[in-house]
Amino acid sequence: MKTEMERQHIVVLSGAGVSAESGINTFRDSDGLWENHRVEDVATPGAWHKDPELVLRFYNERRQQIRGVEPNAAHKALASLEDHFKVTVITQNIDDLHERGGSSEVLHLHGEIFKARSTLDERLVYDLGRNDIYPGDLCDKGSQLRPHIVWFGEDVPCYPIAHEITQTADLIIVVGTSLQVQPASFLASAAPYHVARIVVDPKAEADVPAFYLREKAGAVMPSLVEYLCEKGISDLSGLEKL
Ligand code: APR
Numbered sequence: 001m002k003t004e005m006e007r008q009h010i011v012v013l014s015g016a017g018v019s020a021e022s023g024i025n026t027f028r029d030s031d032g033l034w035e036n037h038r039v040e041d042v043a044t045p046g047a048w049h050k051d052p053e054l055v056l057r058f059y060n061e062r063r064q065q066i067r068g069v070e071p072n073a074a075h076k077a078l079a080s081l082e083d084h085f086k087v088t089v090i091t092q093n094i095d096d097l098h099e100r101g102g103s104s105e106v107l108h109l110h111g112e113i114f115k116a117r118s119t120l121d122e123r124l125v126y127d128l129g130r131n132d133i134y135p136g137d138l139c140d141k142g143s144q145l146r147p148h149i150v151w152f153g154e155d156v157p158c159y160p161i162a163h164e165i166t167q168t169a170d171l172i173i174v175v176g177t178s179l180q181v182q183p184a185s186f187l188a189s190a191a192p193y194h195v196a197r198i199v200v201d202p203k204a205e206a207d208v209p210a211f212y213l214r215e216k217a218g219a220v221m222p223s224l225v226e227y228l229c230e231k232g233i234s235d236l237s238g239l240e241k242l
Contacts, residue, residue, distance in 0.1 A: 007086065008233055011169035012078055013187055014091040014098070017176020017201055021072040021218040022097055024065065026176075035062070043151045052144070053135055059147040060132040063113050066095045074175065074200075074217035075101025077225040084229045090162045092177060092184050094149055107165070109158050109184050115148035122157075159183050166190045171233045173224075174210070175200040175217050196236055200224065211239045 016026035027034050034042065035058075041047050042058040079102030081087045089098050089106045094113040098106045118124035118139030125148055126139070137145045150156050162184075166172065169191045178201075179185040188197065188208055197210035200217050213220050223242045231238065 008170040009086045009088070009168050010081060010171045010173060010228075010233070011166050011191070012087065012089045012091075012173045012175060013177060013179075013184070014078075014089060014093060014175050015177025015179075015184075016093060018074050018078075018091075018217050019069075019072075019093055019095055019097050020176065021074065021216060022069040024069060024095060024097075039152060043149070044153050045151055046153075048146065048151070052146075055147070056133050056135065059113065059149065060134075062094075063128075063132060066097075066113055069095075069097070071097040071101030072218045074221040075103070077221040078173075078175075079103045081225050081228065085233075088165050090165060090187060092181065107158055107162055109150070109156055109162055111147070111149035113147065113149070116145040117148040119143045119146050156183055162187055163190050167192070169195050171195065171228075172197045173200065174198070175221070177201070178203075196233070198224065198236070198239065211236050213239065213242060 020026050025035065037058060042055055048055050075097050078089060082104060087103065087105065089103050091098055091106060091108055092110050094108065094111055096114055114128050116126045116128055116133050118141060120139065120141050120143035124139045124141065133145050133147060139145055166187050172188065172191050172195060174188050174197060179188055197208060198213065199210045200213045200220055202214050202216055204212050204214055206212060213224065220242060227238060227242065
């Protein structure tokens with residue numbers, strides 16, 4: 001039988017900052033360049049149209065990089081929240097570090113680097129396993145495979161589900177995201193008004209009413225999780241002492 005506390009639902013909105021301490025560069029901390037590339041050259045439908053080989057090579061390199069890093073203390077702490085709460089992680093990250101850190105319910109708003117999909121039929125999605133994608137790699141209907149990533153300018157197919165999930169939240173934790181990219185940015189305020197929000201980001205600006213922990217996720221998330229598991233989510237006043 002579950003206790004009242006176990007049934008409470010924590011929704012985590014995560015972004016690049018949660019993976020920073022694993023060694024993956026965030027986007028907006030590197031002068032607007034993503035691993036030395038302009039976003040328009042590698043992460044838009046126009047880039048794919050103009051130079052698909054460059055786009056495939058870019059994501060093959062990112063995949064290689066992600067295979068070589070490990071989940072950090074923040075990913076692991078978030079996973080251990082599941083010992084006491086129902087937890088859904090809605091991430092803008094395309095890496096698999098939440099899953100490898102132990103989280104069981106992860107929704108990837110912007111796609112997943114370890115999956116490929118058909119350029120003809122977006123329902124055809126494939127696990128890549130240890131493979132990369134090369135020109136000439138085809139889906140079952142014979143069209144070129146592309147990364148299963150939501151590029152700038154494309155719709156975010158998971159957004160309606162993510163919005164629905166935030167409606168059932170009892171607490172929202174925003175970690176490592178500048179919340180500058182729509183529609184992900186809307187999710188922080190999509191939950192009912194009475195639902196408390198905790199923001200973990202060393203550079204967070206106080207633009208929504210929330211408890212702000214201006215620390216690196218790997219440093220503060222373990223004590224935040226310990227606090228929530230011990231005290232529950234109704235009295236967050238002690239967070240100032242973390
Ligand atoms: N711990 C917590 N937060 C951190 C850390 C850290 N160790 N390091 C950096 N941050 C914060 C930064 O201060 C910044 O506010 O993480 C945030 C990262 O913001 P962005 O780089 O804008 O990343 P994100 O919000 O995930 O970007 C959203 O934009 O790059 C595109 O599609 C891509 O999914 C991505 C989207």
